[in-house]
Amino acid sequence: MRVLVTGAAGSIGRVVVPGLEALGHEVVGADLLPDPDHTERSWHVLDAADPAAVDEMFAAEPLDGVVHLAGVPDESDLPTALASHAHTTAALLDAMVAHGVRRMVYASSNHVVGRTPHEGHATLGVEVRTRPDTFYGVGKVAAEALLSLYADRHGVDAVACRIGSFLPRPEGRRHLATWLSHEDGVRMVEASLTAASPGFAVLYGISANTRGWWDLEPGRALGYEPQDDAEQYADDVAGDSHDADDDRFVGGPFAGPAYHRPAFDG
Ligand code: 15L
Numbered sequence: 001m002r003v004l005v006t007g008a009a010g011s012i013g014r015v016v017v018p019g020l021e022a023l024g025h026e027v028v029g030a031d032l033l034p035d036p037d038h039t040e041r042s043w044h045v046l047d048a049a050d051p052a053a054v055d056e057m058f059a060a061e062p063l064d065g066v067v068h069l070a071g072v073p074d075e076s077d078l079p080t081a082l083a084s085h086a087h088t089t090a091a092l093l094d095a096m097v098a099h100g101v102r103r104m105v106y107a108s109s110n111h112v113v114g115r116t117p118h119e120g121h122a123t124l125g126v127e128v129r130t131r132p133d134t135f136y137g138v139g140k141v142a143a144e145a146l147l148s149l150y151a152d153r154h155g156v157d158a159v160a161c162r163i164g165s166f167l168p169r170p171e172g173r174r175h176l177a178t179w180l181s182h183e184d185g186v187r188m189v190e191a192s193l194t195a196a197s198p199g200f201a202v203l204y205g206i207s208a209n210t211r212g213w214w215d216l217e218p219g220r221a222l223g224y225e226p227q228d229d230a231e232q233y234a235d236d237v238a239g240d241s242h243d244a245d246d247d248r249f250v251g252g253p254f255a256g257p258a259y260h261r262p263a264f265d266g
Pocket of ligand 1: 109110164165166251252
C-alpha cells in the first residue's frame with residue numbers, strides 16, 4: 001500500500017515508518033519536521049491541523065491509506081489538545097473523503113479510558129465508557145468520535161488504536177501492564193491497515209503482557225496478534241517509583257493530581 005504517515009518524525013513514526021517499509025509498503029511522510037533519515041521517500045513538512053495544507057498534500061499524492069500518528073504526546077491545555085488531536089484528524093478525514101482514500105489507522109491512547117479504576121487485573125473491554133484522565137485524553141476521545149462519524153457518513157474504514165506505553169522496553173511497574181513493544185506496534189499498524197472492511201473499530205495497542213488488564217481480542221479480530229510480553233523485564237523495573245494513582249487508574253500518573261490544570265491556560 002502507499003501510505004501517508006503523519007507524525008512520521010515522532011517517537012512512534014520513527015519506528016513505524018521503517019517497519020511498514022520493511023513490510024513492503026511505500027510511505028509518504030508528513031511532519032512539522034523534515035525527514036530525520038534524509039531518505040528519498042516523499043515527505044511533507046506541514047501542520048496536519050491546517051486543512052488547506054493537508055488537502056494540497058492529498059492532491060499531490062496518490063494514497064491507499066493514512067496512519068495518523070501526529071499529535072502532542074502529552075498533556076496540554078484544552079485548545080492545544082483539541083487542535084493537536086481532533087482538528088488534525090478532521091482535516092485528514094475531510095481530505096480522505098475529497099480524494100477517495102478509504103482507510104485511516106489512528107494513534108489513539110489508553111488515556112481515553114485512563115480514569116477507569118483497573119481493580120487488579122480485571123480485563124478492560126473496548127466498549128467501556130470513555131473516561132479520559134486529561135485534556136490529552138479528551139482530545140483523543142474527540143478524535144475517535146470523528147472516526148466514528150466519518151465511518152457512518154462516508155463509509156471510511158477507521159481503526160482507533162488505543163496505544164499503551166510505546167517503548168523499546170518497560171521502564172516502570174505500570175509498564176508491565178501497558179507496554180507496547182516496537183515490534184508489536186508495527187504489527188498493530190499493519191493489521192489495522194490491511195484488515196478487511198473494519199468500518200469503525202477500536203483496539204487496545206498493547207503487547208501480550210502477563211499483567212495486562214486490556215481485552216486484546218478486538219485487535220486479534222482485526223489480525224493484530226501481539227508477540228511480546230513485558231513480563232520478561234519484570235525483575236529489571238523499579239517497584240517503588242510510582243505513587244498510589246498508578247495503582248488505582250489505568251492511566252497511571254496522568255490520572256493523578258499532578259496533571260490537574262485549568263482548561264484554558266492563556
Ligand atoms: C500516551 O498516550 C502518551 O502519549 C505517552 O506519553 C504515555 O503517557 C503513554 O500514553 C502511557 O500511558 O504510558
